[in-house]
Amino acid sequence: MNPLRGPRTRMRPLLALALAAVSAAAQAGSATSGTGNLPRTTPAVALNFSIQIDKYLFFRVGDGAWPTPGGTTSQVGFSLSPSIPAVPTTPANGNNTPVNWNGTAPTFAVAASGNVLPVEVRSNGGQVSVFATVTTALTSGANTIPMNVVSVTSSDSALPAPTIPASGTGTSVNVTGGGTGTVNSLVTIRTANWTFAYNSAVSRTAGNYSGQLSFTAAVP
Amino acid sequence: MTLIRFFQRSLSLALPLATCLAQAAPFEMAVSPSRFELTAKSGERLGQSIDLHNLGAAATALSVRTLDWSYSAEGQISYHDELLPGSCRPWVALERRTVKVPAQTKQAFRFQVTPPADAPRGECRFMIAVEGVEPAQQTIIQSGGAHLSLPVTGRIAVAVYVMLGGAEPKLEVQQIGMREIAGKRSPALTVRNTGDAHGRLEGTVDAKDAQGREFMLAVEGTPIMPGQTRHLALVPKGEDGQPAIQPRYPIKASGMLDWDKGSFKLNAEFP
Numbered sequence: 193m194n195p196l197r198g199p200r201t202r203m204r205p206l207l208a209l210a211l212a213a214v215s216a217a218a219q220a221g222s223a224t225s226g227t228g229n230l231p232r233t234t235p236a237v238a239l240n241f242s243i244q245i246d247k248y249l250f251f252r253v254g255d256g257a258w259p260t261p262g263g264t265t266s267q268v269g270f271s272l273s274p275s276i277p278a279v280p281t282t283p284a285n286g287n288n289t290p291v292n293w294n295g296t297a298p299t300f301a302v303a304a305s306g307n308v309l310p311v312e313v314r315s316n317g318g319q320v321s322v323f324a325t326v327t328t329a330l331t332s333g334a335n336t337i338p339m340n341v342v343s344v345t346s347s348d349s350a351l352p353a354p355t356i357p358a359s360g361t362g363t364s365v366n367v368t369g370g371g372t373g374t375v376n377s378l379v380t381i382r383t384a385n386w387t388f389a390y391n392s393a394v395s396r397t398a399g400n401y402s403g404q405l406s407f408t409a410a411v412p
Numbered sequence: 413m414t415l416i417r418f419f420q421r422s423l424s425l426a427l428p429l430a431t432c433l434a435q436a437a438p439f440e441m442a443v444s445p446s447r448f449e450l451t452a453k454s455g456e457r458l459g460q461s462i463d464l465h466n467l468g469a470a471a472t473a474l475s476v477r478t479l480d481w482s483y484s485a486e487g488q489i490s491y492h493d494e495l496l497p498g499s500c501r502p503w504v505a506l507e508r509r510t511v512k513v514p515a516q517t518k519q520a521f522r523f524q525v526t527p528p529a530d531a532p533r534g535e536c537r538f539m540i541a542v543e544g545v546e547p548a549q550q551t552i553i554q555s556g557g558a559h560l561s562l563p564v565t566g567r568i569a570v571a572v573y574v575m576l577g578g579a580e581p582k583l584e585v586q587q588i589g590m591r592e593i594a595g596k597r598s599p600a601l602t603v604r605n606t607g608d609a610h611g612r613l614e615g616t617v618d619a620k621d622a623q624g625r626e627f628m629l630a631v632e633g634t635p636i637m638p639g640q641t642r643h644l645a646l647v648p649k650g651e652d653g654q655p656a657i658q659p660r661y662p663i664k665a666s667g668m669l670d671w672d673k674g675s676f677k678l679n680a681e682f683p
Contacts, residue, residue, distance in 0.1 A: 249446035250467070253548040253566030254438025309548075309564060317446035318633045321489050327565065342562065364489045366594070370650045377650035378630060402561040406543065410569035411446040412481075412489055412635055 247317035251409040255310050307388040309344075313351060313367050315380045317411040323364040324354045327406045332399030339403060341391045351384035356405065367409075439548040439566025440468040441513075448572040455529035461522040462570055464542060466513040473512045473545040476521065478504050478538050479569065485640050491539065491569070500536035500574070503527055510545065525574055533577030535609040535638065543567040573610060581611025583636065583671050588680045591643050599629065599646040599663060599682040605636040612636060616649055617667030617678050621659035631669050646682075 313320050324344075330337040338358035346353040350368035357363075370377035442465040452458045466472045478501045480492040495501060507522040523540060547563030587602035605611050612635050616628040628649040636642045646665065650656035666679045 246444045247446045248442055248444035248465075249568055249570075250440075250442035250465075251566055251568050252438060252440045252467075253544075253564060254440070256438050256440055256468070314442070315446060323489065323491070325491070325567075330562070361491045366487070369647075370655065374650075375652065377647070377656055400561070404547070404563050404565065406565040406567050408491070408541065408543075408567040408569050410489065410539065410571060412483055412571050 245316065247411070248315060249317055249320065249409060249411050250312070250314040251407075252312040253309065253407055256312075309386045309388065310383070311351065311386055311407070312383045313380060313409055314382075315411055316378075318378075319369070320367040320380055320409055320411055321364040322352075322354050322367060322407060322409050324356045324362045325406045325408060326357060326359050326361075326403065328402070328404040329359055330401045330403035332397070332401040335397045335399055335401075337396055337401055337403075339405065341394070341396075342405075343389050343391065344386045345389070346384045346386050348382065348384040351382040353384075353386040354407070364410075437470050437472070437546050437548065438468055439472065439544040441466060441472060441474070441542065441544070441566070441568060443542060443568050443570055446570060448570070449575075450525075450573065451575045451578075452525065452527055454527050454531040454577055457524055457526045458574065459522060459524045460572075461520040462540065462542075463518050464511065464513050464521055465518040466515060469515055471512050471514045473510060475510050475543050475545050476506055476508065477541055477543075478506070479541050481537065481539050481569075481571070483635060483637055485642050487634055487642070499538070500525075500527070500531075501538050503531075503536065504538060506540070525572070527574070527576055531576055533579050533608065535579050536574040536576060537610075538572055539569040540572060541567055541569045575609045579609040580607050581605050581609050581636070581638070581672055582607030583611045583613070583673075583676075585676050586641065588678065590682055591645075593643060593645045599665065599680075600643045601631065601646065601669075601678075602641060602643050603636055604641040605638055608638050610635040610637050611671050611673075613644060613669050613671050613676075615667070615669045615675075617646070617665045617669065619648070619659070619663050619665040621657075621661070621663050623660050625657060625659070627657050627659065629663075629665050 313322070326339045330339055330341075340356050340358040342356055344353040344356055350371065352365045352367075354365045355362050367380055367382055368377075369380045371381035371383075373381050444463045444465070448460060450458060450460065464474065480494070480496040480499050480501060482490045482492075482496070484490070503526050505524045505526070511519065511521055513519045521542075525536070527536065544565045544567065546565075548566045582605065584604050584606065585601055586604050589600065590597055591600035591602075592598075593600055601613070603613065612633050613631045614633050616630045618626065619629045620626050629646040630649040631646055632644040634642075634644070636644075648656035648659055661683060663682045664680075665682065668675045668677055
């Protein structure tokens with residue numbers, strides 16, 4: 193027996209199926225035909241799509257611009273320069289130099305540098321809320337400064353900066369839906385720069401104060 | 413070890429870690445899904461996972477924990493580290509307390525909720541907070557004698573709702589009209605939830621303003637907690653990244669707004 197005969201025989205049904213498939217494809221591909229035995233109309237070919245888009249939330253605190261990752265971390269600094277009121281006598285430099293002082297408390301001039309925090313929020317999950325939490329209070333030994341001496345303002349009212357509480361968790365603010373690149377306002381793409389400021393109206397005890405602040409985004 | 417002690421211990425471990433790793437890097441994280449709305453039966457374990465995407469150029473160390481939260485009728489969220497009365501956080505088991513996601517990759521984070529067998533019908537709510545261990549920004553305030561160091565970290569809170577024993581919302585529209593919402597006069601619906609789980613409205617309705625301009629009004633999709641009555645704004649929907657139109661009143665609006673168990677037909681004029 194020809195050893196090839198068996199396999200050749202088995203291939204016939206496969207070939208027939210393949211030809212039938214090609215024929216069906218040709219029929220589906222030609223909606224109209226003018227001559228020959230090809231049918232003038234073809235049955236509708238259903239092609240069902242199922243696309244699942246999950247809800248997501250992206251939050252960036254620090255520099256960077258989607259989709260390019262950030263890398264450089266900004267350093268925020270405030271320099272406070274005390275100044276004694278110059279009335280009635282202008283303060284003079286030097287040791288052991290008496291000057292008249294009317295008793296008014298010295299004021300602090302704040303020179304801020306790099307005090308801008310870039311932030312970005314993206315979501316398709318609905319209303320995004322952002323709030324600030326004082327993770328660790330500003331303390332230096334036994335002295336504590338309420339965190340709300342530091343305030344933050346946003347460059348874009350659509351991505352407002354939350355109020356920094358004196359301690360604990362502050363009130364949440366809502367991010368406005370929409371933004372450049374969104375299909376509609378039900379999707380959120382917002383970027384802003386949040387600028388920190390220090391309220392120097394109250395004189396503080398000298399010391400090394402450290403604390404921690406965290407910003408949280410959520411889609412409740 | 414009780415669960416409270418378990419959480420206390422996890423917190424005490426997380427804090428020294430945060431202190432040690434003080435090198436700042438931008439927090440660039442995405443989570444998916446951003447919210448879980450699940451159903452469960454008492455005594456049965458429910459497992460889920462969150463995809464954590466790190467879009468940053470460096471690996472990001474994260475601490476993960478649960479939070480209690482509440483949502484006011486005015487739409488304000490309050491978060492609580494401490495266990496609130498009736499909290500279901502003791503039912504929650506997290507895969508790990510810390511996780512490090514390599515740069516430009518995603519990682520699944522699993523959690524389980526196991527309501528006890530005698531848990532009553534109702535809704536269990538908590539948040540899973542995913543927080544950058546390393547500060548995203550270092551804030552430093554200096555003066556002659558004072559030095560203020562203020563690292564800033566980023567955090568995403570994922571809301572989890574577990575509807576237990578068939579708990580469900582029951583929404584009813586009580587009023588339709590103009591209201592002052594967030595300092596702005598706006599078309600609004602007053603919706604009451606008499607059910608035992610949260611609900612929310614979804615959808616848009618067709619609208620036409622006094623100048624004959626046609627647009628869509630989208631209903632605020634924030635949750636209405638059980639027992640709450642909330643005023644939900646109907647906001648003009650912007651398209652293709654463009655700001656929404658500022659309509660001239662009166663506005664005529666009609667269409668259907670959906671919720672979990674039905675829909676409301678709206679046909680109203682807002683003066």
